[in-house]
Amino acid sequence: MITFKDLRTYLLLLLLWLGIADLHAQNYPKVIAKTGDGVYVLLRRHGLDPTAHFKAFVDLNKKNIGEGNSLYAGRAYLLPLANPAASDAPGAAKKTTSASVLEVPLFGKDYERVKIIDRKLQGAVYYLMAGHSGPDPGAVGKYGPYMLSEDEYAYDVTIRLARRLMEHSATVYMIIQDPDDGIRDQTILKMDRDEVSYSGKPIPYDHKLRLRQRVNEVNTLYKKHTGAYQRMLSVHVDSRSKGQNIDVFFYHHENSPSGLALAESIHKVFTSKYQRYQPNRDYFGSVSPRSSLYVVKYSHPPTVFVELGNIRSEKDQRRFVTPNNRQALANWICDGILADYASHKDK
Structure with missing residues (x-):
């Protein structure tokens, strides 16, 4: 009772x-x-x-x-409560209870826990910029009944590269971010327009304003890290005639020895990988100056502009639509970056 x-x-x-x-x-x-x-x-x-x-x-x-x-x-x-331990690296990477593990929500649920494997890139700062995005899908190719857009595949390679660099203790900024995509393991990556700039601003419709926005964000961050080793990579997918398959090309500013050195280091890795995994074919990728490219011309850190292939070529499409191939592209670029930074530290 x-x-x-x-x-x-x-x-x-x-x-x-x-x-x-x-x-x-x-x-x-x-x-x-x-x-x-x-x-x-x-x-x-x-x-x-x-x-x-x-x-x-x-x-x-x-x-x-x-x-x-x-x-x-x-x-x-x-509003959520601010976390004083949060970093302003991509996805606001924050340390978990383990000093060797970061949580990066931007990478998506399956990949957000990043285990630090070594300190090879400690002290290095990288700005990663996936091409196009927002209202601009970039180059578009047809794959069976599906349409492939440059911005989605360039973004997936770029965000995979960001994760690899962070595993080696680099400070990394994703200049273009998609709040809900993360790293994706699908063959066909759904086209959307919800990408934003690093600062969270919508991406403008006007082409020149889009480029100016992302370059300004890189240059603002560059000032914050004055005196540090800093590099920028802009990742793209080309569009040419349907039957023309191409290899990976690297562009740099003609007056940037550091940009040239980084481009050559990555190119060297690609050449060796193709010799190992495809010994019966020649690799025709190249390094060349292309100072007229807006992000190459106006970005303050030494910059490498990467073209991953032809999105309209059936042979090149295999390089993009297979998730393991996208990861391999990110891994190989990372290997070239590691070699470049090691060479810089040895000087």
């Missing part, structure tokens, strides 16, 4: 719990979304790295978020 005293005790405990729960909820700052706001823009405005706090924000506000994680102007949203 429940007495009045028992009931009063139960009600007091319930009220106390509700008070604690309400206090817990009030610990999250409330902000009002503006017209045109997306999750990334809102988080950036309030000093939070979106790739670190995207999931927490969505979880806090899941009943108040529209289709495609859109926000409603004029509505109040809860």
